[in-house]
Amino acid sequence: MKAASHNFKDEDHLQKLLLKVIKADQLSELVESTLGEDYDHSKIQFPQFSIDHLSRRACIDAGRRVLRSLEFLEVLTADQNVSLTKNEIMRPDIVCINAEQQCVVMFELKVSSVTGRQSLTELIAYEQELKNTLPFLAEYDVCHVLISPEWSTLMDHSVASSVTWSGRQILCLQAGLEKRKLTLKTRIPEAWKITGAAHFPELAMxxxxxxxxxxxxxxxxxxxxxxxxxxxxxxxxxxxxxxxxxxxxxxxxxxxxxxxxxxxxxxxxxxxxxxxxxxxxxxPFEFYKMSRERSTILADDGRLVAALDRFIYDSDPxxxxxxxxxxxxxxxxxxxxxxxxxxxxxxxxxxxxxxxxxxxxxxxxxxxxxxxxxxxxxxxxxxxxxxxxxxxxxxxxxxxxxxxxxxxxxxFTKPELFYEGEVRCSDAFRLGVLLGLDRLLRLNIQHADLPRYRARYEWNRIEMMAAIEEVRMLANAASNVERPENGFTFIDDPLADDEEEAARFVNWLTRDFFGRNVTVVRCFFVGFFSGFAFDPSRGLLDPEPSDEMIAQMAESIADCSAEILLTAQILEKEGPLPLLAENAYSEARSALGLKKTFKAVDISRLTTRQLFRAWPKVLYLSDLVVENVFHQHFPLATEGLDWNWFKQGVREAQSRGEVSFGVILLPNGQFVTGRTTPPEMGDFEMHNDDPENKVLFLDRSNGIGLMRVVSWADLENGQAFASVRDH
Structure with a gap:
């Protein structure tokens, strides 16, 4: 129950005050908006699909729509029967019309959360009678205003559901009295249980x-x-x-x-x-299972959880x-x-x-x-x-x-390339595969234009161009990446000759975008020279590549594997590897039959096919022991973000007992909430003694994680971000 003290005698008292304001055309000015008019997701950032933001964004958009309709209102009825059927009583509190927008605004008033339980039911019933009178009135042109000094959980959930999933336009207002004058403040229902799902689970579609x-x-x-x-x-x-x-x-x-x-x-x-x-x-069941695995939904979170667990275990929907x-x-x-x-x-x-x-x-x-x-x-x-x-x-x-x-x-799913804006060895390798496949498929089509080649070419081309667009965006955001003098041209037609242009792009990638990171460049060429062998449409190991394919990767995979394994060996000698890296290093050595004390010459004696079979494990190891490509980002804007949503995410995580939860600035410039201490740090927790006013902030934007406790105010105005950079 979310209640606020008030001095309204009854609903009639609230209605008289509201009618006076409406007739004086002062309602719009009276409302104190917390809907963040300066927050415009369509102009500030590239859109990101977020299931957790659907409900909040819908409530904000609907609230803004209704707010825009609160001027120049004409009162049609006030607590009068509007039913078209004799002997039926339908008495909405206030019904107005906005002549300029030609929309109807219906007000429902409650002075207690007890009577508020039926508020949305009444609004929907009155809406039906309104549409009996005005058939085909668009949902967008029916504006509901729900006003109450007290808000219950049931009211919040019913409004959020009607707005998010039924498309109704509802504005929630918190009513109060100051010196006998009416006060109204917008309210955004926090009825959505944050899942923490940045992407769809693998089997969610x-x-x-x-x-x-x-x-x-x-x-x-x-x-x-x-x-x-x-x-x-x-x-x-x-x-x-x-x-x-x-x-x-x-x-x-x-x-x-x-x-x-x-x-x-x-x-x-x-x-x-x-x-x-x-x-x-x-x-929906895949999202539920993910929430249970991540403990965002706990076993004792309501009776429905245990029942759903049984259903999913028995039926596997x-x-x-x-x-x-x-x-x-x-x-x-x-x-x-x-x-x-x-x-x-x-x-x-x-x-x-x-x-x-x-x-x-x-x-x-x-x-x-x-x-x-x-x-x-x-x-x-x-x-x-x-x-x-x-x-x-x-x-x-x-x-x-x-x-x-x-x-x-x-x-909608977790990106396979440049996740969170980082450029790792595995990203370079997968980009190399895309570009290498494009080259090889073009040659095959030019030799024999078969439908199956065309199909594979089309899918690879679409994925490749999306990856190239991501490269361009990351390069534009980095101050230490040299821009090419002339842009690159990518020709869709596989029968066209574009070898010179493709070679120019590869040269720019390896020289400028990868920042001359030798191991990253070598991983790129493993994929580039062996596109068919590593084609993900048929898997890495089944079927086995031909001897001809294996021969093409001989030099690149040998040099790259040696570089990664020797790097891991050196790091292990300097100090204990983090647990993930230690396990990955052990599995890679085991896959190649190498002892812990192996030498470079031992790797040189391995066959190319052995290296190919072990490559997935070596590649996984590379992301844990080889530094990512360093990109120095230009200053990023922090204004206009929905900071109240971030606060909700942190607050819910803290309520689940997640101590090291806070705000993270990713390498791609996005702000998210999440765990600020990596899993390899074990039980280490960083504490925040003032969670109401302060938050843990991890800046990963330049590839080096800098973490400290900052105030929410400094995050919102950009001071925290600037001071972390200075540090």
């Missing part, structure tokens, strides 16, 4: 595939060639299939689901379909819910006119993506729900359109184009 078989696919004679069997949909894609994607997305929005769909062309010679639609949802099936079947009427659609391939996006990389050419993406909101916000974001135009195909692309849509989908 279940999917099914609508396979578009030819109408006679199963009646054709077995002697007919497979290419002929699927010829009807091959010549030209019917417009009804494009329309079906829109129907699917609109159905997802209509039923309140969240997900995306991908239309792709199947290049496999053994498939009976030419086109398929993979439809993905979001599994895969997330393919009735909502996902409904969306997948929503366009059947259209699809059955041109094909025989069948639901197949129950899977998840992490698995499906690996399969599609080697056989499916992506054609069209669609999104709905929270994922749809994010994709549209991203494409429309002024910062993105100004600074990331390459990713938007020079501003002409949108979420439906796979070159834009697929990177958006990947942004």
């Amino acid at each position: 279940p999917c099914i595939t609508v396979c578009l078989y030819d109408l006679d696919a199963y009646t054709a004679k077995d002697t007919v060639d497979s290419d002929d069997k699927k010829s009807k949909l091959t010549d030209e894609l019917d417009n009804r299939i494009w329309t079906a994607l829109s129907v699917i997305a609109r159905e997802g929005d209509r039923i309140g689901g969240h997900g995306f769909a991908l239309l792709w062309k199947d290049t496999s010679s053994i498939s009976l379909t030419s086109y398929n639609i993979t439809i993905c949802g979001v599994s 895969d997330g393919v819910s009735g909502a996902l099936l409904r969306v997948a079947q929503s366009a059947d009427t259209l699809l059955r006119e041109v094909s025989d659609p069948r639901l197949e391939g129950w899977s998840n996006w992490a698995t499906e993506r690996r399969t599609l990389c080697s056989r499916g050419i992506p054609l069209l993406c669609e999104f709905w729900g929270a994922l749809g909101d994010y994709s549209r916000d991203y494409v429309m974001n002024p910062a993105v359109r100004t600074h990331q135009r390459n990713l938007l195909l020079n501003g002409t692309g949108d979420w439906r184009d796979p070159k834009v849509g697929l990177p958006l989908i990947q942004s």
